[in-house]
Amino acid sequence: MKGLNVRKLLLTLLVLGFAACASADLGLSGDYRLDLGVSPSAGKAVFNSALQGSVRLLRQAENWKFRSDLRAIAWYGSITNVTGRYTISLLDIFVRYSPGPLDVTLGKNYAAFGLLSVFNPFELDKSLNLTDLKYAKEGILLALLDLPFGSLSGLKVYVSPSSPLDRTAGGLEAFGHFLKFDTGIVCQRKGLDKNSCGAFLKGDLLLGVNAAWAYHFDDKGQARWNEASVGADYSFFEGRLIATGSLYYAEKRPGPGVDRFLTSRIYGLADLTFAADEFFSAAFDLFVNAHDGSCLAVGSGGFLISDGLSLTLLFSVPTGGMKDEFTSRRMGDFTVACRIEARL
Helix, strand or coil, X not given: CCCCXXXXXXXXXXXXXXXXXXXXXXXXXXXXXXXXXXXXXXXXXXXXXXXXXXXXXXXXXXXXEEEEEEEEEEEEECCHHHHCXXXXXXXXXXXXXXXXXXXXXXXXXXXXCCCCXXXXXXXXXXXXXXXXXXXXXXXXXXEEEEEECCCCCEEEEEEECCCCHHHCEEEEEEEEEECCEEEEEEEEEEECCEEEEEEEEEEECCCEEEEEEEEEECCCCCCCEEEEEEEEEEEECCCCEEEEEEEEEECCCCECCECCXXXXXXXXXXXXXXXXXXXXXXEEEEEEECCCCCEEEEEEEEEEEECCEEEEEEEEEECECCCCCCEHHHHCCCEEEXXXXXXX
16 A cells, blocks of 8 residues: 655645635744754863744635644754754644534644643653743644534544554544533544553642543553653742642653653653743743652743844753763753744
């Protein structure tokens, strides 16, 4: 069986998108981002830089929506040994039709199931950018149906075809609201021998709480393992300061058929986010590997220079020894970086 012709499929989606939304206004937007960083290590200064550009196209009619998002990145420095000198990726390109309450999406899109948290067991892409936890991830080719039953409940189903057929992915999420909690159940298949079922909840008591659990298994119902996360958050000063804490557990270490975050079994994350006003914000993240005791501290301060132009200063410091995960041998003694972002 021949594989999917991705180029022809994406071209077809482009044509359908423009044809379906021909009567609507065209929206074009984009942004540029320049990262400059230095990491002293073993008495030497290691410089790295990355220039990123994104272009987004949006066309929308009464019941139709077409969107594409193209991202290109050029790297310079020792990081090119890992990333290469440049990458070009199509984050998403899809057509969405909304007949009444139902949303039908065809194309390349990211299917977000479960909790909107750092350690979400149902995340499609479990790679982490530790200095930018909100970094946009690339979608997958899929057909997605989103059917709300009300303002707080509904059903989401997606299918991502592949060849051979046993590598086809898909998922189902049923969610609702019970007492003070948003709850849901999720069943997913990410590909060959990568299946999971589980549940999640999120609500407000004296503070915000959330929890999620996924039970993983292969296509024979064997190679079973558990993955879970719990967290809490609280806001101060009328929401300008938000404190968040979370714990992550994965029963198995990385290996064939094991799709999980990072490498150790248990992690902790503490996060502080502060917004003084529309011009200045700051954040501090502390990642803790509970197995070896190593930590990674990441701090940032953001400044809005003008409309669409911002400057962010970042630093990160690992604390582990030579054999630990968060160690200067892998990450440098510390890292200082400058990020300039411009939106068009």
